[in-house]
Amino acid sequence: MDFVFFDRMAKLLSRYQSFFLEGVQNTLIIAFFAVLFGTVLGTLVAVMRMSNVKPLRWVATAYIEFIRGTPLMIQLMFIFYGLPMTGIQIPDIGFIPNFPRFAAGIFAMSLNSCAYVAEIIRSGIQSVDRGQMEAARSLGFKQSQTMKMVILPQAIKNILPALGNEFVTVIKESSIVSVIGIADLMFRTNDVIAITYIQLESLAIAAIIYFILTFSTSRLIAFAERKMANGNK
Template sequence: MGKSNLKTVMQLLLVVVIVGMGSLLARRPAHADDQSLNRVKQSGTLTVGTAPDYPPFEFQVNKGGNQEDVGMDIDIAKQIAKNLHVKLKIKNMSFESLLVAVQSGKIDMAIGGINPTPERKQNADFSKIYYSGGQDFLINKNDAGQIKNKNSLRGKKVGTQTGTLQQSLAKKDIPNAHVVGMDKTPDLVLALKTHKVAAVGVEKPVAQAYVANDHDLKAIDSGYKLNKNDVGTAIAFKKGNTSLVNAVNQSIDQIHKKNLIPQYLKDAGKHMKVNTNNTSMWHYWKYFATGVEYTLIISVVSVFFGIILGIILVLMRLSKYKFLSWPSIAYTEFVRGTPMMVQVLFVYFGLGVLVNIPALTAGIIAVSLNSGAYVSEIIRGGINAVDKGQSEASRSLGLSKKDMMASVILPQAFKNIWPALGNEFITIIKDSSIVSIIGVTEIVYELNIVRADTYRGVAPIAVAMILYFILSFSLSRVLNYFERRMNHD
């Protein structure tokens, strides 16, 4: 069997192991003796996942530079935790990660304007409907004369949040419409205001919230013919967590009995007005400062461990023993052949089922593992670039292979690859934004929070671009300084 075939076999085996592991985790049966409610009470904490970019359901307010989760859904979660006599712990992440977090046990329940569609019910349990608001379209006010309802959108571009009911309804009920899916509602609104889409499908309270804070927008009724599930939102749970679902349903019944939903919406409206009183980017400087801090932490730690892993991988690859070189080749090719976003999700949710890894730690692990594969190839290129005469001279002096590599080859290789390593560091700074998908704070995560809070689409993006440029430019100057020092030496 040739070397290329062996490498292919190793890659396929690695894929089979990972896919098989994911399948086993996904198919693990629920415990016959459901202890979900007891686990929450014994831990004393109810962990709730949400995506805080969907006012008035859930969003964040800036109180003295500190972030606080607020909104109707947050108030409901607080009431549920109060009834269970436990503390509430909120985990923020992207909307598309909520159900995965529930299934993998990262959170006890997910709340975030989630519609309990038949497809979602196959993979998660749901509470009773706690709110029914209906569906609207956001449009530019200047287009109000042309767009009246869904029938007016025939053949036009319609924006929806990816993986939501609004996306399914638009695809099904608007003939010849080109449905544009995006992950964040603020991105959709920005696309609407820049005429990239003709309308954005959202729930009525969300449409009303945007219209109240942006006079260039108008909300119109969708015109969809909806059943009960289409107009309702519920709380998602892991399959088989019946006792916890029943306890939450009792809280929902109590909330409806006391008619607390209108008060929750009213409170959300007050918070939204606080956010829009001062929408200057300077008012949110602590948000961006926090994002820069965590971006640097993730980047520095990931590059450090990435270099260590890269050295190990390249030494394995250069080994004469096939049982060391083949795994190194397979790992490098596999990691370089898969998106970092998928790797981040797998480390946090896949491996997280076996080991409860915090989001920040999971993000650093994933970025480090990814960086290690690229660094190993950079180092290998540097080693190959070292003149063969250096090896011959080392052997003539009686140096062992280990000493030759540590004292002669690697120092010269690092001098050769310093610019490439610098580029890898800069790339990691920019690519660290991917970890925001699992709720890790960094620049892009804070950018989306500020956009949702202030209803300003472009200004937060401009601030983030400037911050990334400052970080990258400053790092490149430092790297160039040390490169000149090495060349001088």
């Protein structure tokens, strides 16, 4: 019976490999841009969160708490379906198929990732010895220069593992974008199920592919972390 199961998996993967490959490609594109934009925005929100200006600190805190306290599904639905109702339309770019859907998915996941990355970066910055800031200021550096040239480079080494885990998490959570019609891995897996009526084997293939993606990413992050650690010796 087990051999029949694996034989079906092999046949499905051979016959519908283009479906799965397209899904993997779109999943990685969404995850990459979500973490990229999430990191950029998260850095800004983290700085606001630690600002001495109370309104900025309150806004950043409220944003982080709200995003982390609401489901990603609702955030995605609000952006894709809710924004057009308010008159905000995502423009369609002809040479990029389904651009509004991709843009909505990446935007929603970036905003979601931003809240988590902001806390990662904030903890990384706070892990740097305060004496570093004081020493840089005593040398005539402005606060912004100190943050950019002294604190952040050291904080990155501390937060790299956590950022890697965030990328792994985004890869897994990106399956939710299939609900708005983005042809990610989960969407294409459902297509295969709809065509073949073979559910368990198709889902097993998707699970294995997700595992390969996340495991490979974890190993790459671990390798980069070891390189950075060796570079400090």
